Amino acid sequence: MRLATEAVSVSFEGLRALSDVTLSIGKGEIIGLIGPNGAGKTTLVNCLTGFQKPSAGRVTLGIRDTAQWKTAKFRQAGIARTFQGGRLFRDMTVQQNVEVTAVALGLSRRAAAHEAALLLDWMGIGHLRGQLASTLPYTDERRVAIARGLVRSPDFLLLDEPAAGMSDHECEELMSLVRSIPKDHGCGVLLIEHNVAVVLGLCARIHVLDGGRTLAEGTPADVRSNKSVISAYLGAEAE
């Protein structure tokens, strides 16, 4: 099963945020989504997760067209995401933040508590269970957000710049967890990440957006050698 956009376009009052973008993610794959600020990366993730309806084109999950789906249905159907800001419930503990998602997705309180504990341990933050979300450093906030995304084993997890603002070391730690998500949780991952070297090292395929359009897509080797990517975006980093 694949999660896909087919020729998706999005316009905001005349501004073309996305034009004709076709992309797909398979279960078990890690796909990188890169591009300069304003390229349309978050808008594409919003389309894939039901937070934005395309102005044209389709978003499909397997053979299902999602056009009539409400936002909540995407998560119930196994498409999870994180947000740039983390979006935790600040007055709840770390454990409660994960539990409420599990309850919202149909687990009993008891099963939700169990699953939350397992996921927090997997993320390496089990010891923070009782801490209020408002007191967390942003590195741990992002981990809690990913744990929430993994509740009830989604088929796809879309991560919107989970490592933004992290040090190289923190980013490396997080990316080694991201790398093991397909194996340990059985889902496909789409990763937005500004550090091109990280994406090239982690992702089987990479999609490059620029000004809302697909500039290139392919393996890290394809992207690294693509002339328009080099001149428009990668510059010296690709040399």
Ligand SMILES: Nc1ncnc2c1ncn2[C@@H]1O[C@H](COP(=O)(O)OP(=O)(O)OP(=O)(O)O)[C@@H](O)[C@H]1O
């Ligand atoms: N709700 C909205 N209303 C109007 N314009 C929007 C809206 N959301 C995004 N845009 C515009 O659409 C374009 C694409 O934005 P988007 O956030 O998808 O880019 P991005 O690649 O995720 O950027 P960044 O790397 O800065 O997060 C930008 O010009 C942005 O200003």
